[in-house]
Amino acid sequence: MRLSLDHMTIRQRQALTAYIFLAIPAVFYSVIRFYPALESFYLSLTKWNIVSPTKQWVGLANYQRLFKDPVFWKVLGNTFEYVAIGLPTTLILSFLVAYYLDKVKFGQGMLRAMYFLPHIASAVAMAWVWRWLYQPPPIGLFNNILTQLGIGGQPFLTSTVQAIPAITAPVVWAGMGFNIVIFLAGLKAIPESYYEAARIDGASNFQILRRITLPLLKPTVLFLAIINTIQLLRIFDQVYNMTQDGLGGPLNSTKPIVLHIYHSAFHKFDMGYASAATVVLFGILMLITLIQMKVLGKKS
């Protein structure tokens, strides 16, 4: 009897300690995470210019406006274009580098560092470096090279067609470092004995890649696909810094959804409309995460 009472007090004391340790974090998560998330949903149902003391309830009007707004469809299309270009390029290039880097014995650390360096540099600083590289001749490096090769200068960031790929390039370039490191970790986790067995059976390098390496790397590929997709859907820094006055031009041709939200909320003070756009972004990200869970769940 006594023993169990003592036992109880220890457990109660443990619980009490836990609640004390969690007190400040509980306030933080309620006030800085959950309340704002709910407020976003609420704001998306109102019309508000942030200055006026009252928010006018408008129901789903902001969502109706969004879906009737050609600019919204344009930015949604742009956002998916960043993903469509950036995702396969990042995955394929990173895998190729990691696959061969894994086989290198001499100077592997140095080579890896060279590919990783862009990942660690400030994204805003690198956006300006790339913006400079894209300048018309005689300033920009790319146009200088193209002119010397006789291909002729390209408009890059000032073209409605070339600007999205031109902005995606530094995103891929900076993201490769991270992707390569994760791919390398995945490759190193594959037991050497699998390769040896395959080689004894007379399998070629390509057969080993197709039958052993790629299937075993599937979870890594999936993880990276999701991470990169989410990052590309949320693209902002590069577009803001590589387009004139951060407007996502020319003619909204590079404007992604986050930049549209930023302008609607903090330049036009159309808080309800901007909140509705954040809810749509949230929905898209949720959908992609759910698809990930489903596919991952099936595999394991």
Added chain:
Amino acid sequence: MIGRTASRAMIWGALFVGGVLCILPIWLMLSTSLKFSNEAYDLSLIPNNPTFGNYIKIMTEGRFPLWLFNSLVVALGTTVSVLFFDSLVGYTLAKFKFRGQKIVFVLILSTLMIPTEMLVIPWYVMAKTFGWLDSYWGIMFPGMMTGFGTFLMKQFFETVPDELLDAARIDGLSEFAIFRRIALPLVKPALAALAIFIFLGNWAAFLWPLIVTNSKDLYTLPIGLAFFSGEHQAEWEMIMAGAAIASLPTLIAFLLFQRHIIQGITLSGLKS
């Protein structure tokens, strides 16, 4: 055998050329930042007549020293807070039994699903209401704790044996002292990884500092650089000097602690 060596050498050569191409933009940024304006257009890899003039100019005439300081304060402050609270919460969730434990964990984990973009408007309203606009606290408050770090620390604290903590309890140590002096030193690698991850993230943060700061004196480096570059659009050698100041601290840190940083990124990446 000769064929094999040759193909190995070719692979190495191709990887090396690719690596050189990867660091070329960074190299060009550095070399141009050391050039006089009349030389900036020749795109030579090494300046003929190197000068620190651009750096001296932007450090003395502009607000770059202030922005550098602001970035350091914000990134360090956030990192210290995250290390403390995320490990405290991770430890509590891993090592204590109490009612509502599962719910607390699931709730914290669910914050990972909420994108920052969805929270910035309410955060801005909050900062405006409480007078936090244009202050360090205003820049830092949304990032003082992270669901990601909590999850990472919980994973690591689960590997700490309970017997060790119970022995400390018998010795009469307070619960906080057990956390601080017994458990925390055992998860140092995880703390280092989390510190690197959070510091780099806050050093590079752009969207929220852009929204919450109006006064140029409160800008962090990325915001300051974006503003400065917008104002000096034709002076590329100056912009490159600014870009170098914004990226050099992390680049140098990387060259010094390469292995730790890559391990940290891998660890954080794989655990997420």
